[in-house]
Amino acid sequence: MLPHQPLAAVLRTLRAMKGVTQSELPADRKHLYKLEAGLSDITLGMIQELAESLGVEPVTLVMLVRATEMGCSSQALLVLVADQLQDFERKGGPAELTRQLDLGAVQAREVARAERSSAIQACKERGLTQRETAHELGLSKSTVARAW
Structure with a gap:
């Protein structure tokens, strides 16, 4: 706005x-x-x-x-x-923008969800708690709990 x-x-x-x-x-x-x-x-x-x-x-x-x-x-x-x-x-924005356009909104959300879930599982395997995982990944505890 x-x-x-x-x-x-x-x-x-x-x-x-x-x-x-x-x-x-x-x-x-x-x-x-x-x-x-x-x-x-x-x-x-x-x-x-x-x-x-x-x-x-x-x-x-x-x-x-x-x-x-x-x-x-x-x-x-x-x-x-x-x-x-x-x-x-410099940070690869044009390539990511092209990827987002190619994926479309629904598929992009699914890819992001899968990537987030993988990151959560990797934290879990390292022995982090849900709270520590949420803090490290910048996610809410409820988001981490759903993928735990």
Whole structure:
């Protein structure tokens, strides 16, 4: 969820810069009024539609909101994001993302459940208690107990 006031300010600013009226945007005027007044949440789909109508990439809209919220320049935030994306790539994120897309949501959960169960069993074989296993793996005790 994006913060309401920074989102409202960014939407009003982009509309003013582009000379676009609320009626030219792809949303109910009542909803747009609430968005621009900082009274409503926004969905990812609406971000995409508004960004397209305002002639910017959705990520630009989100970056402007986040920079406003953080009180920093969009360039400073861009450096931070670039560092995070490099870290994502360095840690194998693209390959894992491809794997997740290939698996799909249901199958990905099943694979994660099987991996978690194997990790729990390995802790059990090492002689750890359920509580120690939960702490080591960052799981709840009830999750560990189900796979114990």
